[in-house]
Amino acid sequence: MIVQKGFLFDFDGVVVDSAHSHYAAWSSAFKELFNQEIAPFPKSHIGKTPMLIAAYFCSVIGQEHKSNELYLLKEKHLDIYFNVPKLLPGIHEITQFLSKEKIPYGIASNATKQFLKNSIHHLNINFTTVFGVEDYIKPKPAPEAYIMLANALGFKKEDFKDIWIFEDSLTGTKAAKLAGMIPIGITTQYNEDELKEAGSILVFRNVLEAYKYLKNK
Incomplete structure (x- = not known):
């Protein structure tokens, strides 16, 4: 019962x-924005908000001020290049x-x-x-x-x-x-x-x- x-x-x-779906979108957005490869996804950020994840990836290359731009671009890539x-x-x-x-x-x-x-x-x-x-x-x-x-x-x-x-x-x-x-x-x-x-x-x-x-x- x-x-x-x-x-x-x-x-x-x-x-x-969905790990591949999200990471592919992060990678392509990061490449478009910064023209370089993204860092590996940190286990410490599993389940966190996309904004916090964007801030992490930007911090790796000292570009924290670009966090919001990366977040928005990643969501655009996630939708346009949707990976089921x-x-x-x-x-x-x-x-x-x-x-x-x-x-x-x-x-x-x-x-x-x-x-x-x-x-x-x-x-x-x-x-x-x-x-x-x-x-x-x-x-x-x-x-x-x-x-x-x-x-x-x-x-x-x-x-x-x-x-x-x-x-x-x-x-x-x-x-x-x-x-x-x-x-x-x-x-x-x-x-x-x-x-x-x-x-x-x-x-x-x-x-x-x-x-x-x-x-x-």
């Missing part, structure tokens, strides 16, 4: 493997299951809304309630993203303790914890110990494993 009232999803690293991310295991299964059981679910991501919409459309996945980084005043690791999504799905504050949040990043796990909800770790980027130390109550390799766990409860 499912006792959780709702299920909230991060996007990158939980619903899709890879769907991760279990997404169709869990969304069909939640729809059938009439359990609310949705996405709150630090990715941009356009990338989320493009990906959902091309992958034909069933998410109708979706929030991106432009929707928040304070993105993750602040709890606003998940509180906003929970409110949009009709939940009240007293329901939050019964809501699962699937997260693969330490940034998102902190947001889930601060929102007063239940962080569930997905080991796309971090291992079980790292995610549990950050606050994950349970940890799975992917959403498919979590779905099987729920079905067998």
Whole structure:
């Protein structure tokens, strides 16, 4: 029997493997702006906002004042040269299951809304309630993203303790914890110990494993 009232999803690293899509856009935008190759993507910035990532890449070459320009150009490249991310295991299964059981679910991501919409459309996945980084005043690791999504799905504050949040990043796990909800770790980027130390109550390799766990409860 499912006792959780709702299920909230991060996007990158939980619903899709989009590392190549984002890094390709960062690389081509960086090359256009600075005419040089970009640095490797730092693990420390997984799950952070695009503006913070832009600031990091610019800081490597001492061009911090160009951060906003790189951010805007990267989002343009991400849209124009859209590279469909890879769907991760279990997404169709869990969304069909939640729809059938009439359990609310949705996405709150630090990715941009356009990338989320493009990906959902091309992958034909069933998410109708979706929030991106432009929707928040304070993105993750602040709890606003998940509180906003929970409110949009009709939940009240007293329901939050019964809501699962699937997260693969330490940034998102902190947001889930601060929102007063239940962080569930997905080991796309971090291992079980790292995610549990950050606050994950349970940890799975992917959403498919979590779905099987729920079905067998």
